[in-house]
Amino acid sequence: MSAVRFRSDEEVAAALPRVIAHLSAGRLLAYPTETVYGLGSRARAAEVQALAQLKGRRRDKPFLLLVADRAMAEAQGLAFNASASALARAFWPGPLSLVLPGGSGRLPDALRGPEGGIAVRWTSHRGMARLVGALGEPVTSTSANLPGSSPAPGAEAIVRDFATAVESGALLVLDGGVLGNSPPSTVVDCTQPVPRLIREGALTLAELRRAAGRLAP
Numbered sequence: 001m002s003a004v005r006f007r008s009d010e011e012v013a014a015a016l017p018r019v020i021a022h023l024s025a026g027r028l029l030a031y032p033t034e035t036v037y038g039l040g041s042r043a044r045a046a047e048v049q050a051l052a053q054l055k056g057r058r059r060d061k062p063f064l065l066l067v068a069d070r071a072m073a074e075a076q077g078l079a080f081n082a083s084a085s086a087l088a089r090a091f092w093p094g095p096l097s098l099v100l101p102g103g104s105g106r107l108p109d110a111l112r113g114p115e116g117g118i119a120v121r122w123t124s125h126r127g128m129a130r131l132v133g134a135l136g137e138p139v140t141s142t143s144a145n146l147p148g149s150s151p152a153p154g155a156e157a158i159v160r161d162f163a164t165a166v167e168s169g170a171l172l173v174l175d176g177g178v179l180g181n182s183p184p185s186t187v188v189d190c191t192q193p194v195p196r197l198i199r200e201g202a203l204t205l206a207e208l209r210r211a212a213g214r215l216a217p
Contacts, residue, residue, distance in 0.1 A: 003155035006032065006174035012127040015174065016134050022172045023135060028054060028165065030144050030158045031131075032176025033066070034124045035095050035184050035202055036151040037144035037158060039171075040066070043076070045108040048140060052110070054165055056147045062111050063140040064097050064119035064185075068133035073120045076138065078102045083215040084190035090211035093124035095185040095202035111140070117191040127176065143184065154178040188217055 004018065005011045023029060028041050028051055039055060041047035043065060051063065067073045070088055074080070078100040080088065087098060099117035111118045121141070123129050132139050143151040144158050152158045155175035158166075165171035186203040189196040197205055197217040208216040 003030075003159055003173040003175035006127050006176045009126075012130055016131060019131060019172065019174070020135055023139070026050075027169070028171045029139070030155070030162070030171060030173040031128055031139075032125060032174065032179060033128055033141070035182045036179060037154070037176075038066075038141040039144045040140040040142070042135075043107050043111065043138050043140055045110065048108050048110045050170075051140060051142070054162065054171065055142055057142065059110070060114070062113045062119070063142045064121060064187075065107075065111065065138040066121055066123045066128060066132055066141050067138050068129050069122060072132070072138060073100065073122075076103050077106045078118060078120060081190055081193065083188075083193075083195040083212070086212040086215040087188060087190070087195070087208065088122070091203060091208075092122040093129060095121070095124070095182075096208075097121040097185045097187045099187065099189040099191055099198065101191045115189050115191050117189065119187060121185055125176075127174075151184075153181075 004015050026047050030039050041051045079102040084098050097119045099119045101117050103118050145151045155173050158173050183201045186201040187198040189198050195217045
């Protein structure tokens with residue numbers, strides 16, 4: 001089984017019904033983002049567990065959520081303090097993941113990191129933002145690679161690395177072309193009044209501070 005083309009607006013529109021049906025059946029997805037290819041599912045406990053098994057990921061390494069806008073994050077019970085709001089205004093949609101408090105009873109605890117929050121990003125990848133919006137709920141995200149290897153640059157490598165899941169129909173791969181050697185998203189912990197930089201990625205600390213001033217890490 002080959003990947004589904006997901007490059008032009010027309011290809012995205014053609015793929016949406018199939019992808020939404022696939023995710024709604026509790027299955028997994030590989031997809032392009034503005035940084036690297038991701039693996040994901042809906043934010044349901046059983047589906048997150050299946051994703052962790054596919055990835056071979058340790059239980060103490062949570063996944064992040066892709067949303068189509070800030071309102072979708074807030075609808076999951078996630079809270080934005082002053083720092084999170086300033087950073088989101090400056091960099092969303094884009095390669096910035098914010099770790100936010102809240103979501104209890106609505107989101108699986110497996111998504112929660114050691115700081116007690118859940119990482120969220122409003123993706124700037126047009127196709128994925130459109131897909132998440134059409135699905136009407138967040139999609140989980142982790143880099144599309146086997147443990148210890150680099151993120152796959154394109155759909156062909158994902159189909160090869162996860163051949164068993166693809167052939168069984170458990171994993172659907174979206175072909176967004178070969179992505180450049182982009183760093184992953186920058187991650188900021190906004191669970192406390194003073195934000196903390198967890199990972200410097202596509203956005204530098206200097207860029208965060210230029211845009212958000214004293215509300216940046």
